[in-house]
Amino acid sequence: MSKAVLYDATKCIGCRACQVACKQWNELPSEETSNRGTYENPPKTSAYTFTKIRFSEVEDEGKFQWVFAKVQCMHCEHPACATACLVGALQKTENGPVVYDDRKCIGCRYCMIACPFGIPNFQWDDPLPWIRKCTFCGDRQGGGFKPACVTTCPTGALKFGEREELVAEARERIDTAPGKYVDHIYGEKEVGGTSWLYLSPVPFEKLGFPALSSEPVTVDVARAMGAVPPVLVGVAALMTGIYWLIQRRGKMRQTKDDDKEVEVTK
Amino acid sequence: MMQRIRSFPTGTSILSAVVVIGLITMILRYINGLGATTNLSDGRPWGLWISFDLYCGVALAAGGFTLAGVVYIFRQEKYHSVARPAILTAFLGYTLVILALLVDLGQPWYLWHALIYWNVHSPLFEVAMCVMAYTAVLALEFSPAVFERLSEVNLPIIRRFNWHIPLRIIRAIQIPLVIAGIVLSTLHQSSLGSMLLLMPETLSPLWYTPILPILFLVSAIAVGPAMVLFESTLSSRVFGHKLGLDIVSGLGRAIAYILGLYLLLKLVDLMARGDLALVLTAYPHNLLWWGEIIIGVVVPIILFSLPSVRQSNTKLFWCAVLVVAGLVFNRFNVSMLALDIRPGYTYFPHWMEFAVSAGLVADALLITWLANRLLPIVEHEDDVPSKAVLETGSH
Numbered sequence: 198m199s200k201a202v203l204y205d206a207t208k209c210i211g212c213r214a215c216q217v218a219c220k221q222w223n224e225l226p227s228e229e230t231s232n233r234g235t236y237e238n239p240p241k242t243s244a245y246t247f248t249k250i251r252f253s254e255v256e257d258e259g260k261f262q263w264v265f266a267k268v269q270c271m272h273c274e275h276p277a278c279a280t281a282c283l284v285g286a287l288q289k290t291e292n293g294p295v296v297y298d299d300r301k302c303i304g305c306r307y308c309m310i311a312c313p314f315g316i317p318n319f320q321w322d323d324p325l326p327w328i329r330k331c332t333f334c335g336d337r338q339g340g341g342f343k344p345a346c347v348t349t350c351p352t353g354a355l356k357f358g359e360r361e362e363l364v365a366e367a368r369e370r371i372d373t374a375p376g377k378y379v380d381h382i383y384g385e386k387e388v389g390g391t392s393w394l395y396l397s398p399v400p401f402e403k404l405g406f407p408a409l410s411s412e413p414v415t416v417d418v419a420r421a422m423g424a425v426p427p428v429l430v431g432v433a434a435l436m437t438g439i440y441w442l443i444q445r446r447g448k449m450r451q452t453k454d455d456d457k458e459v460e461v462t463k
Numbered sequence: 464m465m466q467r468i469r470s471f472p473t474g475t476s477i478l479s480a481v482v483v484i485g486l487i488t489m490i491l492r493y494i495n496g497l498g499a500t501t502n503l504s505d506g507r508p509w510g511l512w513i514s515f516d517l518y519c520g521v522a523l524a525a526g527g528f529t530l531a532g533v534v535y536i537f538r539q540e541k542y543h544s545v546a547r548p549a550i551l552t553a554f555l556g557y558t559l560v561i562l563a564l565l566v567d568l569g570q571p572w573y574l575w576h577a578l579i580y581w582n583v584h585s586p587l588f589e590v591a592m593c594v595m596a597y598t599a600v601l602a603l604e605f606s607p608a609v610f611e612r613l614s615e616v617n618l619p620i621i622r623r624f625n626w627h628i629p630l631r632i633i634r635a636i637q638i639p640l641v642i643a644g645i646v647l648s649t650l651h652q653s654s655l656g657s658m659l660l661l662m663p664e665t666l667s668p669l670w671y672t673p674i675l676p677i678l679f680l681v682s683a684i685a686v687g688p689a690m691v692l693f694e695s696t697l698s699s700r701v702f703g704h705k706l707g708l709d710i711v712s713g714l715g716r717a718i719a720y721i722l723g724l725y726l727l728l729k730l731v732d733l734m735a736r737g738d739l740a741l742v743l744t745a746y747p748h749n750l751l752w753w754g755e756i757i758i759g760v761v762v763p764i765i766l767f768s769l770p771s772v773r774q775s776n777t778k779l780f781w782c783a784v785l786v787v788a789g790l791v792f793n794r795f796n797v798s799m800l801a802l803d804i805r806p807g808y809t810y811f812p813h814w815m816e817f818a819v820s821a822g823l824v825a826d827a828l829l830i831t832w833l834a835n836r837l838l839p840i841v842e843h844e845d846d847v848p849s850k851a852v853l854e855t856g857s858h
Contacts, residue, residue, distance in 0.1 A: 284577060
């Protein structure tokens, strides 16, 4: 059974207590930012900010809406980062979290390029840099606690539980309050499903969520990598065969010429 | 002639200066970290070093395995004189790729982790393994040149060792080495394409296709001989040795055929996916697509098939330059320009990134120049065991 979190944008009040709780639990330093004319702060996630609330001013069906969306690692069911990582420093655990092991990482940043949600970040300011991203509080979960952001959320916008149960609950919330939500649980199917699930009153594209197909991004890579052993054997055999054939043709021609020479000398 | 001799020190001193600047920049990078020396960011984590040094570098070094295959497996003896320079260039190319990665990696001192922590599902793991193994293969393939030279050196310490023994060993395993080189190259040239298969959502559909690994391999096979043509023409001018027209025009014809196959694959693939209209509609990415196709594929195919081009070393040289430029364009497109990674980030390389890349290229040029002066690169005794057989056969 794998754990998940359901985020309900209609319940979020944009207090950003989750951001603070995340920084506290993960002992992350604060970042200096400047006033950009919005309550949304900091502007981007970074190696020192694993989660943030994105503030979107949206016009939907003629109405103005101020909608919040929590951004953090989605903890995919088929994570691109875990397939990308050549040393296996990123791994999907059975319980849900995609965890990172800095004792293996070599800092190639392929995970950052591969992630369809743009989540893993890098300690650019550090001469000894590591990748950093939301851990889904795997350490807290191991001790039977909820993730720090969920624990601190004052309005119940974040709900932690079994993924299947949360998908069912999200479906029920959509069905029982027609018109309150768009009929879409973001994360249920996106890139093969994620451990973070979202409900929103407006289409997700308007909140800056990427429109993704339901096929895991790892499918084509898996197929290509599956072809490696047969290609290895095939190319080796083909080259050996060609070498042998051409070699043999050369020898045959030589014997023929030798025979001719013998005849001539006769 | 006098002028040529005098022009050497200028060239080498410029190269040496570029090497020194590159070295200093590298030291700065290790002291201050990647953030201070590059314009890379969370939204653009890969930049010039990956697009140019890794993606272009590996493809442009494909002359090593293609020429080794043509000469030692397919026994096209006339290309023998360009095979050894091609192998040397490939060896230097791969060494540079590894050096560039040591600069680009966040924790280069843990590169050896790739050897002990395996993720066999990662295309990058395959690339890393193959590049390491192939660099070793290339070193062995090139080593006869060093042993041949050492066996001629008249110094007491060096003369005491019988250099013909390692020479004989390498020659005995030459064919297996060449085959290993072809296998490893097939795998990692294509796997560099597989790496991009992880980005179906971010790489423009003009380039994203499940057959990307095949396109990478075919374009590498095309650009390998083009690079050999390019380099051997240059080195024949610099070092004043002759380069037969039959060799260059033969290479040109082969390149044209492979590029034709490449173009066919690209178009059929776009049609099969129903995305052919994108070449007209997907502005501005379609301009990049047309750029790489026209410069590196269509124009070279047309030019290489013109008899007037095929009879001129100079014209063939410029066609090869086009093929190389087109490939560089393509690799930059797929690994940088057509990749919409995260919104709100822009990237243009920092001057230090340029300095490191330029320094590494200058390294290779200097070593090539030294090798051509010190080692038997172009004219050397024959190391194809059955060439004698073939020659008597053709009498």
